[in-house]
Amino acid sequence: MKLRSSTRTLALSTALAATLALAACGASNEDDSSSSGSDSSGSSDAPADLSGDLAGAGSSAQQAAMEAWQAGFQGEYPDVNFSYDPAGSGAGREQFIAGTTAFAGSDAALKDDELTAATERCGGGEVFELPNYISPIAVIFNLDGVDELNLTPATIAGIFTGAITTWDDPAIAEDNPDATLPSTAITPVHRGDDSGTTQNFTDYLNQTAGDVWTSEPDGEWPLPGGEAANGTSGVVEVVTSTAGAVTYADASRAGDLGVASIGVGEEFVAPSAEAAAAVVENSPAVEGRGEFDFAIEVNRTTEDASEYPLVLVSYHIGCVTYDDQETADNVKAFMEYVISEDGQAAAAENAGNAPISDTIRDEGQSAVDAISAG
Incomplete structure (x- = not known):
């Protein structure tokens, strides 16, 4: 199994307040940012004006990070009615598979039978699993x-x-x-x-x-x-x-x-x-998954004292193709903010987790770019 790159940036920088200020600034300049290329605050490819609902559920471990992500995202898109129920990872996966939420937060990747059910929920299309939260x-x-x-x-x-x-x-x-x-x-x-x-x-x-x-x-x-x-x-x-x-x-x-x-x-x-970030960066990907499924097989048996193997990698799970444009646009914009440097810094400041590496961010961006309406 191929190991991920060992090059990583682990600095826990950018205070939450500064991030939210940047998000608010982004909201006031949406007309300018909507026509520009990708930047660190995310949401570059999303429409300037988003609205409607965006519901997620799952990991309670993610809750503090989710509060920061919600604040930053809604600083840019205040008309989106965002909700996240920290009901637990299993409940989050169940709600997503049942179609009652647009995405799930889960401290474990989908099991094989869940992946089959999630693929059916996504109309037979691809499922994304993005490792967006890493914490001991x-x-x-x-x-x-x-x-x-x-x-x-x-x-x-x-x-x-x-x-x-x-x-x-x-x-x-x-x-x-x-x-x-x-x-x-x-x-x-x-x-x-x-x-x-x-x-x-x-x-x-x-x-x-x-x-x-x-x-x-x-x-x-x-x-x-x-x-x-x-x-x-x-x-x-x-x-x-x-x-x-x-x-x-x-x-x-x-x-x-x-x-x-x-x-x-x-x-x-x-x-x-x-x-925690070190052991994840040096762990292999789960084999046999789809193009936009980046589940990780954590190396629990490491003997390297610079690594902490009792770690959770928490994912955001969703469809690459949604039934309607509004949901696709909202999920795309939110996931892009979450994986951005600003989004990861806001979570790290609020929750104390490790920001994802550039390797994981680049993988995640490929999935975000693919999100669309069928």
């Missing part, structure tokens, strides 16, 4: 007196299978020889909804700790026990209010909770946007 998944914990932890993949798997039940367990102590660990009971918290974050987390455990975690990757939590909550905010709220609790969630939502460093090779690596 953090192992987040609430443990009085402990701010930092190192956890190997096998230890994480033991915690979430229920084999490790207290924070002073020998396996955790071995990972943290200099820490004073309390005997507090561990409360593992998982997503109760069909979640792309769960899909990524269980895929990571399956690949890196297969002797302990024997379940197949799945967006629905596969084991009994533990506490369940819906959405990223739901699991974070449970951990915040429960001493000894631990969960997995988009790192940007950790707040003041503890965040573990995970074992990568012989080192322990903390989640960061840079390390």
Whole structure:
């Protein structure tokens, strides 16, 4: 499988306020920008005046980034009635396939059967999957007196299978020889909804700790026990209010909770946007997909300590050809803003994720250019 280019730009630049100011400026000069070539703010090929509805649904991990994208997009196109329901990745894919939304946000690429259904929803035409949001998944914990932890993949798997039940367990102590660990009971918290974050987390455990975690990757939590909550905010709220609790969630939502460093090779690596982007950039594309489907097979088993393999790549999924011109124009303009340098900088500022690389942007632009009405 061919690896993506290792050349990347990882700077987290351009404040959200500046981006929105640029968007507003773009809106006041739409007559000029509509006739120009592609620029960093996107929407260059879309009509100067857009209106109607644009509805999406899906990933709750994307929510903070989506707020920034919505603000920037509607700064340029205020007459578009934009809505996004952060109902979870599985629900987002279901709503898109059912035709109730124009696009989905998903922390996991379409499964083969979903891809078949999505192709049918798109009238038999091409489906696009654009990796527009890259962020580390953090192992987040609430443990009085402990701010930092190192956890190997096998230890994480033991915690979430229920084999490790207290924070002073020998396996955790071995990972943290200099820490004073309390005997507090561990409360593992998982997503109760069909979640792309769960899909990524269980895929990571399956690949890196297969002797302990024997379940197949799945967006629905596969084991009994533990506490369940819906959405990223739901699991974070449970951990915040429960001493000894631990969960997995988009790192940007950790707040003041503890965040573990995970074992990568012989080192322990903390989640960061840079390390998440690095592992994605050096991961192969999923084979056998369509021309505008850029799903990525994340290399979970890397031993490079500059990479953080517990990462989610969140996609925007839609049709290359829509039934009506209004929907096609709105989707095209929104996706072009999202992949633009301004759109990615706004998301990074608001959500703390990693901007996509130039390689991924160029791939995405080929799909955006192809969006039209049939």
